[in-house]
Amino acid sequence: MTAPALVLLAPSGRDPRTIETITALVAEVRRQRPDLAVEAAYLDQTRAGLDRVVERLARRGAEEVVAVPLLLNEAFHVGVDVPAAVEAVSQRLAGLPIRATRILGLETTLLEVLDARLRSALTQARVRELDALVLAGAGSGDAIANQAIARLARVWGAHHKLPVMAAYAAAAPPATGEAVRAFRAQGKRHVAVGSLFLTAGPLCDRATELALEAGAVAVSEPLGAHPLVAQSVVARYLVGALELVPV
Secondary structure, three states, X not given: OOOOEEEEEEOOOOOHHHHHHHHHHHHHHHHHOXXXXXXXXXXXXXXXXXXXXXXXXXXXXXXXXEEEEOOOOOOHHHHHHHHHHHHHHHHHXXXXXXXXXXXXXXXXXXXXXXXXXXHHHHHHHOOOOOXXXXXXXXXXXXXXXXXXXXXHHHHHXXXXXXXXXXXXXXXXXXXXXXXXXXXXXXXXXXXXXXEOOOOOOHHHHHHHHHHHHOOOOEEOOOOOOOHHHHHHHHXXXXXXXXXXXXX
């Protein structure tokens, strides 16, 4: 019996930059696990919907499928869109087991990726000194999801021994610009922003724009197709594959 196929399930394929990143992430996962059938699908159906991707995998011989939602926090997609997409595929392809794993999530491993992206931004901006950090996430109407970003921000700040503030691109205060201005009002003049987004997109663009307008010395690029992100995808897949095994 072959290993289950792996589908990286992204929320949206509307932005070409998102597609580019997800394509690169699929390539990195394939590099790490050449033994697996790995594809990407998009919840909004703008490109490859989950149903079409799973059908294609089934034609190629896949007997089971594990889908890893590429989401960093517990947004609307998690409780509604992901289960609906999986259920639709299960009904359409009865007899082909498919399981969605936990979301990619806010693992502390991602802070290593965040640091690498921020170091690159600081080098490009020729910044050698920092006195505060802002962690910019998408934001949610769910207070628990926002608290998860705030907790990760505290871990990040403690690691670097710098004051830190979480900020959100939508749905919750403070915005990145407000967070940067708050630090500058305290006399901080070297405030950098870490982008807690997997890919570029409108929310990430807005967070970056507001941060730079407020005087941030550097803003990192999104996490992207970093090898550690791919490792996290594979880790989620392995748990999902085990859960498909009959007890």
